[in-house]
Amino acid sequence: MPVRNPFCITKIEAWPIALPLLAPFVVATGEMRVAQNVFVRVTLRSGAYGYGEMAPFPDISGEDQDGSLQAFPLAAKECLGQSATHFRQLSQRLRCVASSAPAVRCGIETAILDALCRGMGIPLWGLWGGADVRQRDTDITLPIGPIDRVVETARAWYARGFRMFKMKVGHEVDEDIRRVEAVGSVCPQTAFVLDANQGFSFDQASECMEAMERLHLPVMLFEQPIARENIEGLVTLRRRGTIPIAADESVRSIEDARRLIERSAVDVLNLKITKCGVVESVDIAGLARAAGLRLMIGGMVESRVAMGCSWGLVLGLGHFEFLDLDMPLLLSADPIHGGYEYEGSTLKPWESPGLGTEMKDEPSSVTVVE
Numbered sequence: 001m002p003v004r005n006p007f008c009i010t011k012i013e014a015w016p017i018a019l020p021l022l023a024p025f026v027v028a029t030g031e032m033r034v035a036q037n038v039f040v041r042v043t044l045r046s047g048a049y050g051y052g053e054m055a056p057f058p059d060i061s062g063e064d065q066d067g068s069l070q071a072f073p074l075a076a077k078e079c080l081g082q083s084a085t086h087f088r089q090l091s092q093r094l095r096c097v098a099s100s101a102p103a104v105r106c107g108i109e110t111a112i113l114d115a116l117c118r119g120m121g122i123p124l125w126g127l128w129g130g131a132d133v134r135q136r137d138t139d140i141t142l143p144i145g146p147i148d149r150v151v152e153t154a155r156a157w158y159a160r161g162f163r164m165f166k167m168k169v170g171h172e173v174d175e176d177i178r179r180v181e182a183v184g185s186v187c188p189q190t191a192f193v194l195d196a197n198q199g200f201s202f203d204q205a206s207e208c209m210e211a212m213e214r215l216h217l218p219v220m221l222f223e224q225p226i227a228r229e230n231i232e233g234l235v236t237l238r239r240r241g242t243i244p245i246a247a248d249e250s251v252r253s254i255e256d257a258r259r260l261i262e263r264s265a266v267d268v269l270n271l272k273i274t275k276c277g278v279v280e281s282v283d284i285a286g287l288a289r290a291a292g293l294r295l296m297i298g299g300m301v302e303s304r305v306a307m308g309c310s311w312g313l314v315l316g317l318g319h320f321e322f323l324d325l326d327m328p329l330l331l332s333a334d335p336i337h338g339g340y341e342y343e344g345s346t347l348k349p350w351e352s353p354g355l356g357t358e359m360k361d362e363p364s365s366v367t368v369v370e
Helices: 065-079 084-097 102-120 147-159 173-186 202-214 231-240 254-262 278-291 304-317
Strands: 009-027 030-044 049-054 140-142 164-168 191-195 219-223 245-247 268-271 294-297 320-323 336-338 341-343 346-348 357-359 367-369
Touching: 009 065, 009 102, 030 065, 030 102, 049 065, 049 102, 049 304, 065 084, 065 102, 065 367, 084 102, 084 278, 102 278, 102 304, 140 147, 147 173, 164 173, 173 191, 173 202, 202 219, 202 231, 219 268, 231 245, 231 254, 254 278, 268 278, 268 320, 278 294, 278 304, 294 304, 304 320, 304 357
Parallel strands: 140 164, 164 191, 191 219, 219 245, 245 268, 268 294, 294 320
Antiparallel strands: 009 030, 009 367, 030 049, 336 357, 341 346
């Protein structure tokens, strides 16, 4: 009799989850108070299972929870009955049927990889090679808001050991400059990533960058200062200033990454598995390294499920210079236990199989594909 593949995918489930934030998360393109995400669970013939997370951010990606749940059954059916060991092939299938739903692809891919690694008895980062397994520090995000409130928030994070602030900018350039300057004045020995989320015009981005240089503020990166389609503007900004330029919304696929590299448009690529899928993010990382670009990794408003997968890429692939893996710290509650942990600004590796996580509560309403 033929041997039955223990890694065959026999069931895929999805359910909605609401994740309230400690404070409104305000960026140039919108605001979120509660992350309306979707958890995914993949079960293999062996009984091994794994978790994933869809984390749509409507104002950034155009995806939402309802759309993700609607796209889920068709995407899941592409994987049902297939072996988790063929995860690259499954990633391609998902890209074909859910090309406009990267959060859906990310959630299913993560759950498949988690289940595969649990079945193999290795941590998820082990699948990628364990190139840089050590503790690392993340930045902390300061959303757009009144200067006094942002300064107060910065002081609190500074007291907990954070020394890299990701400042959301892109609403009003003069106020943005004053806000960064105010935080820098009360939190010495800190550095900044400025993230405009496409909010600036080219002239506003130039003004902001020139002000940072004139004020000698320690800005390590200027992330997505202008519209994602304005590659020529990114090229000009990069040539004009001394602050490295990072692409976020401008790199949503490996094709996007190639275009940016061919034009020498940016210094850094910010990878997010929710906007590209997991396997495609791995491929973009390899392309960036070969081209000599620096790497950053971040996420949407996510729990430690999706962010654990991203942290696993850092540990497994190596070569990530900038870590923006702070979002679970901005949630009012943690829906999982196990997995990686935070100690102040430090992310600690884990050794348990897969992501090492379990749900604290079983879902009440589940969409099942089997």
